[in-house]
Amino acid sequence: MCYENKSFRAAIILIYSGIDAMAALDIPCGQTVSGRNDFIKWCDRYLKFKSMEKITGTELYAARCGIIHTYSSESDFLKRENCRQIGYMDRSAMDVIYKPDIDETLVMVSVEALINAFFSAINEFLIEALSNSGRSRSLKKG
Template structure:
C-alpha cells in the first residue's frame, strides 16, 4: 500500500485554512486567527468523519489524533473544545464545559517566557471577581499553538496520503464544501 496523491480540493481546503490563519496572524488579528484555527479543526474533523455529524466528539478525536499526536500537553482536547466554544460563541474564555467543571479555561500569551505570576496578575481581577481558581487556568503560548496547528495539518495530510480509505472519504467531503469563483 503506497501513498496516494492528495485530492486537489482537499489540498486547497488545507492550504486555504493555513493561508487565512497566516494573513490574520500577520495583521495581528490574533483572536480572529484563533477563531479560524478552531473553525479549521472543525472542518478537518468533519472531513474524516463518516456521515455528516460534526461536533465536540469529532473535534476532540481529531485533536487527539493530529494536534496532540500522543503528546501530553498542559491542556487537553476537551480544554481546546471548551476554548473553541467560548471564543466562537462569545469571544470569551469561558464556556459551558468550564462552568460545568469539565474543562479548564485557556488564556493565551504572546510573550515568550512571560512568568505565570505576571499573567495571572494581569487577569487576576477578573479571576477574583468571577471566583475562578487559578488552578483552572491554563496559559498557552499563542504562537506555539498556531505552530502546533500547522504541524497537525502536516500530520493530517500525511495520514490522508497513507490511508486510501480516509483519503477517499475526505476528498468526497471536500467536494461538498463551499468554494468561490471570483469574477474578473
C-alpha cells in the same frame, strides 16, 4: 496574516474553525456531520504543543466554544466539564504555561504556538489520511 497584524482573537477563531473543518474530514464513513466528540478526538490525536504540559481536546473544545459563542475564554461547556480555562498570550519562550500554585483552573497558550501546532496537526492528519486508501477516497469525495 491575522497573527502578523496582531489580530490575535481573529487568528484564534480561524484556528478553531479550521480544527472544526479538519475534524469534519476525519469523521467515519457513514457519519454525515461532525460534532463535539469529533473535534475533541481530532485535537487529542493531532494537536501537539512543544511543551511538557498537555492540553486536552476537551479543554480546546471549551476554549473554542468560548471564543466563538461568547467572544471570551469562558463557555457553558467549560463550566459543565470542569476543565482548565485556556488563556492566550503573545509569543513566549514556552508554548504552554501552567502554574497550578497560582491558578489551577487556568492554562496559558501562546497564540503563535497554537498556530504552529495547528499547521503541524494538519500535516500529520493529511499524511496519515492520504496514506490510508479508505480514508483517502473519502477525502477526495469532499
